[in-house]
Amino acid sequence: MIKQNQTYLNRLHVVMDAVCIYFAGFAAWYIRFKCTIFGFWLNQEIFDLNRYYPEFYQYQKPLISSLILLLLLYSFFGLYTPKRYQRGSKELVNLVKANLIGLGLSAFVITVWQIQNFPRSLYLLFYLFNFIFGLLSRYIIRRILKTNRKKGRNIKHTVFIGFSTSAAAYIDRIKSNPQWGLKVHGIFDDLVSDNFEYRGIKKIGTLSDLAAYLEKTSLDEVAITLNLNEYHKLEQIVAICEKSGVHTKFVPDYYNFISTNPYTEDLDGLPVINIRNVPLTNTMNKLIKRLIDIIGSIIALILFSPIMLIVAILVKKSSPGPIIFAQERIGLGNKPFKMYKFRSMGVQDPKKEAKEWTTKNDVRVTPVGRVIRKTSLDELPQFWNVLKGDMSLIGPRPERPLFVEKFKEEIPRYMIKHQVRPGITGWAQVNGFRGDTSIRSRIEHDLYYIENWSLGLDIKILFLTFFKGFVNKNAY
Template sequence: MIKENQKYFNVLQVLLDLVILIISFILAYTLRFDILKDGIPYFTLLESLGIISLSIPFYLILYSWFDLYSSKRIKSFSNEALVILSTNIIANVLFIVMLYLFKEMNFSRKTLFFFAAINCTLTIGYRGTLRFLLRRYRKKGYNLKHCLVIGTCPMSAHLIEKLQAHPAWGYNIVGCVRSDSRKSDAFCGYRILGDLEDLSCIFEKYYADIVMIALDETQTDKLGLLLKQCEKAGIKTHIIPYYYKYIPTKPYIDDLDGLPIIDTRHIPLDNLFKACLKRIFDIVFALIALILTSPLLLFSAIMIKLTSKGPILFKQERVGNNRQTFYMYKFRSMKVQTDEEEQDKWTTKDDPRKTWWGNIMRRTSIDELPQFYNVLKGDMSVVGPRPERPFFVDKFKEEIPRYMVKHQVRPGITGWAQVNGLRGDTSIEDRIDHDLYYIENWTFSMDIKIILLTVFKGFVNKNAY
């Protein structure tokens, strides 16, 4: 029933998206030519609608491609909003290219801008409202997925804990199936309905939409039989692998002539197209950033010269992509030091080496602006794990598991760890966890999200020394 409801719900969303696209353009056209009276329209509203309708398939295809029509039970709304924003940018760029190719120069570009802004607002608004209503609906006990948990081990307990912590996901645990020798009739507050050998009888007696199998490594020999019983009963099955701690959240599975192989550290940016897309974006963004911040760059250079002796720029060796070293540029914020003096020392809160203007630059991240030059050179990316000095890389790789994985992508000016407050004097382990999450889950929309968070959260950071 739930699967059938999801189909109807998806059709409803496609229709709503289509209606909102049309309404958004009508509003954009009206705003431009009737309310603001900004110019005289070359095309009538109906003619413009006929032309803009050619772009509507782009939107629906991109929405589907970015998985906006699947279940939203466990998906983040912020990611959904970013996908909608990214789709509008991509679809408008494609439409403008199409107008250029067909030499149609009279279609209003300003109306397209209004159209994208209104469509983003309306689409995000209605989807956010739907999500809010669905979550409230599920919290009240409706539209639930009835879930049977197979396993009574620590991993099963961890699964139940997650499901209990997120009632908006809408999972109702009907009970558990015993997988060990315990004699109790309950597990984590839920009734034990029987043993593994009783599974077929349990299916006949109790209704479940989905089975979640969470067994430890000593019981994997029973997995094949359990799956056959679940398939025989026609029940959807999810498996929580006992080795989940050793693989990424989205493992990549390749096929070796019918033999599935799990890539334990799949990196999306290994894909040539995705890497090229990110590199093109980096170059364009860095050029725009350097142009827009040029007055600030000039002012900072003058202030550095007036407040201390030495060069304006400071370069320091860092470890980057594929463990290759490069020189990262910053505005000099400290008194001039020898290489030996600065190579193995952290900057502290009241570090006497800092100049007063240098302290301001560090607090406001102005000292990082020259790194856009590193982005143009190809040493760095706009978004990525922050690079570290060779001395600390050699130190941390022995102390922190998976530390060196961060060097499989270009380092960044800002990153997932930084927008989550992990900057300066904060946990290296937490930073690495966030860096690895970024590396394994990279999407273009995630880069946009991190850039927006960097801007909206501000460049001032209390941990930046």
């Protein structure tokens, strides 16, 4: 039933998008050629009664062509995949990508073929309206689905096969997200007691009862959540599930050390799962990010040069010693490099400094240093590190060698952060994990960034840095 509902919803969504695209074309034409309020701003000649303006029917062919192109782009970017588990932010990014590519293709075709009566303002307005209408329609769909699922409609029915840490984690997430509309009927397991219950989900049988249950019960899916020591039963269970025709998913009991988006390789028919997917190991991704780093660091050094000059003068006057402080940090590939900062402390013994965290009201910090640390102005020389290639504009913050040795023994997966270049700002920093905060939470955010890197995520982090990433309440 859920599959049928999803098919109807996808078809309805395509129709809604087609209507939105067509209406966006009409709105762009009307405002560009007919609306005097906006027309004066876009085209001051609109009040010339003798001037010819194309009618809307003349744009039907290019509008239909754009409609088909955009629907194909929407499909390519996964905008018609089920929204039950899809994040709204990801859908927004894909909607932006589809419209930007559509805008670029339209501009290319109009310019190369020199198509008449297509001023730039017309197709800019068209894609602007199309994005707004597409955003609104998706918001409405999400609200309707969320409301209906909370009321017990459009529910997906499932059972769990086996109880394990992955089963507990799955149930926790289902309970925390009622908008997913998932109803777990129970658990089949051989190891737990007959009266076992976890967060209201009860054991309803053993694995030997599964085949009979699936024959007489209509389910939307089955989740295999076996304990690791029961994996020898996996082949038999999969065969039972597939025989019943129910959709089957596998939730591994080793989820805590595998990434959320692992990728597989086909070795002559043998599927090989790579535990961690790091998008920045891709040559093209690395090239694009490095190019952005070079351009961004050059622009930043030029723009911030007056501020850097003022800070340099203040640091020099605040206490004896060098203006720039170079500290050894660990970067890409576990290699050490010198990271630059404006000096915020009095000159001290390097061996002693390397072993100590900065604490609140630290006597080593100068008055000027306290201000530039709080406002992150001490980090400005790191744009030179970015230009050199030691760092990136965005990435996990680098740590001192002593603490790297300490944390790699205490925190699982800590060293994974050195698979990418460290950054001036990052996902952990814009989420508040800077200075004297939880190192474990910081690493969790760093790992999320490493495994889910995209240009869209970098732009989001850069945007958030400007609004809440500069002033740091935990910087002492």
